[in-house]
Amino acid sequence: MNANGNLVELDHLTKRFQVKQGVFARGKAEVHAVEDVSLTVRRGETLGIVGESGCGKSTTARLMLRLLDATAGKVRFDGRDITTLSQRQLRPLRREMQMIFQDPYSSLNPRKTVGQIVGAPFVIHGQKKGKVRVQELLETVGLSPEHYNRYPHEFSGGQRQRIGVARALALNPKLIVCDEPVSALDVSIQAQILNLLRTLQKDFDLTYVFISHDLSVIRQIADRIAVMYLGRVVELGDSESIYEHPKHPYTAALLSAVPRASTGGRERIVLSGDVPSPVAPPPACVFHPRCPRFHKGHCDVEAPELRELAPRQAAACHYPLERWPMTDEEIRQAEGAERADRPHLEGTVHEA
Amino acid sequence: MEGTGVVGAQGGAFAGPTSGGAVAWRRFRRDRVAVSALLGLALIVLACFAGEPLLAAILGHGPDEPFVTAVNPVTHESVSFWTHVSTGDGRTLFVLGGDGPLGRDELLRLLAGGRVSLELALVATVLALFVGVVFGTAAGYFGGAVDAVISRLTQLFMSFPLLLLVIALGQTAAQRFANVTLHGLFQQGVLALAVVIGLFSWFYPARVTRALVVSLREQEFVEAARMVGARDRRIIRRELLPHLTGPLIAWGTLVAAGVIVLEASLSVLNFGVRLGTASWGTLLAQAWGTLLNYNPNELGGGFGAAPSALQKAAPSVALFLTVLCLALVGDGIRSALDPRSDRR
Numbered sequence: 001m002n003a004n005g006n007l008v009e010l011d012h013l014t015k016r017f018q019v020k021q022g023v024f025a026r027g028k029a030e031v032h033a034v035e036d037v038s039l040t041v042r043r044g045e046t047l048g049i050v051g052e053s054g055c056g057k058s059t060t061a062r063l064m065l066r067l068l069d070a071t072a073g074k075v076r077f078d079g080r081d082i083t084t085l086s087q088r089q090l091r092p093l094r095r096e097m098q099m100i101f102q103d104p105y106s107s108l109n110p111r112k113t114v115g116q117i118v119g120a121p122f123v124i125h126g127q128k129k130g131k132v133r134v135q136e137l138l139e140t141v142g143l144s145p146e147h148y149n150r151y152p153h154e155f156s157g158g159q160r161q162r163i164g165v166a167r168a169l170a171l172n173p174k175l176i177v178c179d180e181p182v183s184a185l186d187v188s189i190q191a192q193i194l195n196l197l198r199t200l201q202k203d204f205d206l207t208y209v210f211i212s213h214d215l216s217v218i219r220q221i222a223d224r225i226a227v228m229y230l231g232r233v234v235e236l237g238d239s240e241s242i243y244e245h246p247k248h249p250y251t252a253a254l255l256s257a258v259p260r261a262s263t264g265g266r267e268r269i270v271l272s273g274d275v276p277s278p279v280a281p282p283p284a285c286v287f288h289p290r291c292p293r294f295h296k297g298h299c300d301v302e303a304p305e306l307r308e309l310a311p312r313q314a315a316a317c318h319y320p321l322e323r324w325p326m327t328d329e330e331i332r333q334a335e336g337a338e339r340a341d342r343p344h345l346e347g348t349v350h351e352a
Numbered sequence: 353m354e355g356t357g358v359v360g361a362q363g364g365a366f367a368g369p370t371s372g373g374a375v376a377w378r379r380f381r382r383d384r385v386a387v388s389a390l391l392g393l394a395l396i397v398l399a400c401f402a403g404e405p406l407l408a409a410i411l412g413h414g415p416d417e418p419f420v421t422a423v424n425p426v427t428h429e430s431v432s433f434w435t436h437v438s439t440g441d442g443r444t445l446f447v448l449g450g451d452g453p454l455g456r457d458e459l460l461r462l463l464a465g466g467r468v469s470l471e472l473a474l475v476a477t478v479l480a481l482f483v484g485v486v487f488g489t490a491a492g493y494f495g496g497a498v499d500a501v502i503s504r505l506t507q508l509f510m511s512f513p514l515l516l517l518v519i520a521l522g523q524t525a526a527q528r529f530a531n532v533t534l535h536g537l538f539q540q541g542v543l544a545l546a547v548v549i550g551l552f553s554w555f556y557p558a559r560v561t562r563a564l565v566v567s568l569r570e571q572e573f574v575e576a577a578r579m580v581g582a583r584d585r586r587i588i589r590r591e592l593l594p595h596l597t598g599p600l601i602a603w604g605t606l607v608a609a610g611v612i613v614l615e616a617s618l619s620v621l622n623f624g625v626r627l628g629t630a631s632w633g634t635l636l637a638q639a640w641g642t643l644l645n646y647n648p649n650e651l652g653g654g655f656g657a658a659p660s661a662l663q664k665a666a667p668s669v670a671l672f673l674t675v676l677c678l679a680l681v682g683d684g685i686r687s688a689l690d691p692r693s694d695r696r
Contacts (some may be wrong), residue, residue, distance in 0.1 A: 094581035099579050109573040
């Protein structure tokens with residue numbers, strides 16, 4: 001059942017939301033939140049999902065955990081197809097996959113004590129000795145067991161996030177999806193929480209899916225990275241490979257935005273234009289309106305598939321980057337200078 | 353503080369319970385207007401529920417006992433406040449308060465009337481809140497068709513003139529249940545009227561509950577509860593209802609105030625509590641006349657006394673004070689629950 005070592009498999013997963021237009025709803029528009037996403041998460045690893053706000057990362061995570069129902073595609077957990085299971089059938093599975101939420105202020109019910117919040121999983125699944133376990137969990141995440149009777153508003157953001165981690169750990173899950181768990185925290189606290197997560201992964205043999213918009217955070221914790229844009233995975237590969245030689249132009253733009261300590265080095269690429277609306281994504285390659293390597297007649301006609309371009313690195317691009325950092329010409333075009341609008345010539349070899 | 357070392361909790365200087373309710377109570381205590389209104393309310397309730405039976409026991413007569421000799425049949429004048437009156441069988445009794453057309457003890461009637469009005473308000477408010485919260489929670493949490501049906505229902509009823517509906521229902525359906533008194537706990541017709549009024553007072557709690565539930569339902573802690581595997585029923589009970597208890601009390605006082613006034617209006621119109629039973633509304637009707645029979649002197653069969661100024665004023669003052677206290681307490685609770693408001 002799980003011989004191939006994959007804990008989670010997403011197969012051409014698609015999620016579209018209906019948007020009603022006007023009072024009489026003449027023709028429904030759809031938000032293409034997640035489009036044809038195929039990912040695997042191996043046991044014991046940390047998969048990072050990176051992208052701008054609104055690119056579909058949180059939706060993908062929720063599809064993975066069946067908090068949302070997919071429009072198309074399959075989700076497999078531990079070898080088992082869970083795409084169409086009912087909520088009741090999913091309940092026992094909820095013990096094995098959990099989530100840490102982004103906002104430490106709204107993810108804890110302000111009317112419940114810490115003990116009630118962290119102990120809720122035990123009560124729901126009918127397990128006894130909740131209080132003892134809760135206090136052990138509080139110690140594990142670095143809080144004092146005396147905090148059992150306190151309310152969330154008495155804690156700082158970092159401490160609340162630890163409470164969220166304790167809640168996620170309660171039932172010994174195999175998979176924990178971390179939806180931007182450190183985005184709302186100060187940089188110094190971020191480091192503490194990331195350290196905590198790393199320690200827990202070792203101690204409890206956890207698999208993480210770590211979502212963030214911040215590449216510098218992802219770098220510290222992810223083994224493999226998936227880069228998403230407008231609901232699609234544009235690049236997927238080992239952490240090191242992606243940082244050292246990104247293949248997709250969008251990944252390059254993201255990387256260039258990461259602040260670097262050294263003064264020399266690459267210029268920051270500012271992409272021209274805005275992210276298109278997910279209600280009307282551009283045809284074929286969704287990145288082509290802003291892409292410095294756009295080839296007219298090809299990129300706007302044929303959608304690129306996610307292909308393996310280097311060992312353990314795949315990108316969805318017809319004209320992936322040949323070298324990193326990018327050439328000055330490419331940077332200028334990315335920032336909106338007149339594009340070469342290179343036509344696609346049949347038979348031209350584009351470097352892989 | 354490195355890595356995973358133990359981290360202490362903030363707010364160490366503040367001893368004492370810090371639950372939402374405790375904090376709100378502390379804030380409420382500091383609000384002098386609200387506290388005095390609460391005391392006033394307690395006083396009124398005490399006087400009506402405990403004071404009246406006590407007084408009746410001391411004086412030896414109830415609020416409904418007529419003293420024919422207390423009214424001069426020729427001059428239609430009644431005895432004044434605090435008088436000895438001799439009855440037919442040779443007893444002499446103190447009579448507190450002036451006399452109504454039938455020569456009864458008006459102070460006792462005022463207090464007994466307060467009891468009827470307050471009981472009615474309590475039953476109607478509890479019913480209204482219960483129905484309102486159930487509908488509002490269902491509409492807010494489940495959304496979709498449930499929400500559509502309940503919201504349309506609410507709007508439909510809210511758009512009708514309330515008084516007409518209550519009168520219509522009161523005259524037809526309530527008559528059938530007028531004899532339900534729960535072993536004498538309520539006067540005749542009071543429970544039926546309370547139910548009718550309650551059934552038309554749930555709209556405001558329903559709308560406010562729905563709005564609150566809709567805003568709470570999108571919070572991450574609800575999603576977290578679902579993530580852990582909680583069923584809808586548990587989410588509603590454990591995650592959402594605790595947020596409602598405080599606002600419920602605040603809305604309850606306002607609904608109660610409205611119900612008291614509504615009952616008084618109905619009784620003055622002669623569509624509420626039966627005139628024989630004392631309630632603040634019927635006392636007003638006795639003193640001022642009802643819609644159908646304006647001349648108050650006719651009410652007692654024509655041989656009663658003209659209502660004195662005290663009789664005319666007393667139920668109004670009682671109503672005014674009760675409603676004022678309820679409104680102030682409700683306001684005070686709302687301010688206490690809202691951490692952003694600051695009333696000095």
